[in-house]
Amino acid sequence: MKTIIANWKMNVGVRESVALARGTLLALRGRRVIPEVVICPPFVALSEVHKVIAHSAVQIGAQNVFWEDHGAFTGEISARMLTELGVSHVIIGHSERRENLCETDEMAKKKVAQALANQMNVILCVGETAQERTAGTERERVRTQLAHALSDVRLKSHDRLLIAYEPVWAIGTGQTPDVPDVLAMHEFIRSVLSDVLPNMDASQLRVLYGGSVDGTNSYQFLREKTIDGLLVGAASVKLNQFKEIIDATSEVLDAQKSV
Numbered sequence: 001m002k003t004i005i006a007n008w009k010m011n012v013g014v015r016e017s018v019a020l021a022r023g024t025l026l027a028l029r030g031r032r033v034i035p036e037v038v039i040c041p042p043f044v045a046l047s048e049v050h051k052v053i054a055h056s057a058v059q060i061g062a063q064n065v066f067w068e069d070h071g072a073f074t075g076e077i078s079a080r081m082l083t084e085l086g087v088s089h090v091i092i093g094h095s096e097r098r099e100n101l102c103e104t105d106e107m108a109k110k111k112v113a114q115a116l117a118n119q120m121n122v123i124l125c126v127g128e129t130a131q132e133r134t135a136g137t138e139r140e141r142v143r144t145q146l147a148h149a150l151s152d153v154r155l156k157s158h159d160r161l162l163i164a165y166e167p168v169w170a171i172g173t174g175q176t177p178d179v180p181d182v183l184a185m186h187e188f189i190r191s192v193l194s195d196v197l198p199n200m201d202a203s204q205l206r207v208l209y210g211g212s213v214d215g216t217n218s219y220q221f222l223r224e225k226t227i228d229g230l231l232v233g234a235a236s237v238k239l240n241q242f243k244e245i246i247d248a249t250s251e252v253l254d255a256q257k258s259v
């Protein structure tokens with residue numbers, strides 16, 4: 001299976017989100033095998049987008065969640081509120097939130113716990129900055145992010161957790177790491193996951209790649225067995241690009257099916 005997650009970020013309003021959701025459904029129509037697709041619109045569009053995808057296989061995710069379930073937390077949104085809207089997934093620890101809102105690994109940890117307690121699926125983002133890569137400390141950084149955010153997690157099912165490896169320097173820059181570098185980092189992530197979640201078979205946990213994925217470069221990542229899918233930003237709000245990514249995914253899945 002391959003999982004394609006569309007992170008629409010703050011790029012679309014309610015009307016555009018509804019149109020994009022409809023277009024995404026059309027892009028999936030008539031395929032032999034369809035990937036798991038999760039679309040993550042801005043909070044304000046969740047409800048309307050949910051109506052569009054309600055009777056389809058497409059799932060809906062939020063781009064953030066707060067770590068308490070209710071109370072005096074102006075502007076925040078709880079996991080319970082999200083599940084009430086039919087939201088099944090949530091992105092936690094995205095580098096744009098770490099950078100712009102000073103989110104820490106401790107906050108990610110509290111959010112992961114809250115999301116899992118509300119039966120949501122967590123998409124935990126990890127990845128190094130350009131400086132960390134230059135300094136050769138990328139593995140240290142990714143280990144710290146994973147170990148901290150998952151330190152109290154007791155997973156019951158491997159479906160509940162997806163890790164997205166998103167090198168910060170690859171997000172929105174048009175630059176991507178070489179595939180062998182992604183594969184090496186994914187292997188490293190799985191080794192950390194087996195330390196941090198000893199009751200889980202790390203080979204069963206999904207590890208995705210994200211950062212400047214588009215219609216032309218998606219296939220090179222998707223064809224790799226240990227890359228379980230993609231977390232797509234800018235190209236997910238351009239329907240022609242997103243359709244090409246879905247095409248590449250279908251090609252890989254069809255090939256796997258006929259083996």
Ligand code: 13P
Nearest residue numbers: 007171172211212233234
């Ligand atoms: P881009 O695909 O725009 O580089 O963004 C990746 C990302 O941040 C997805 O969460």
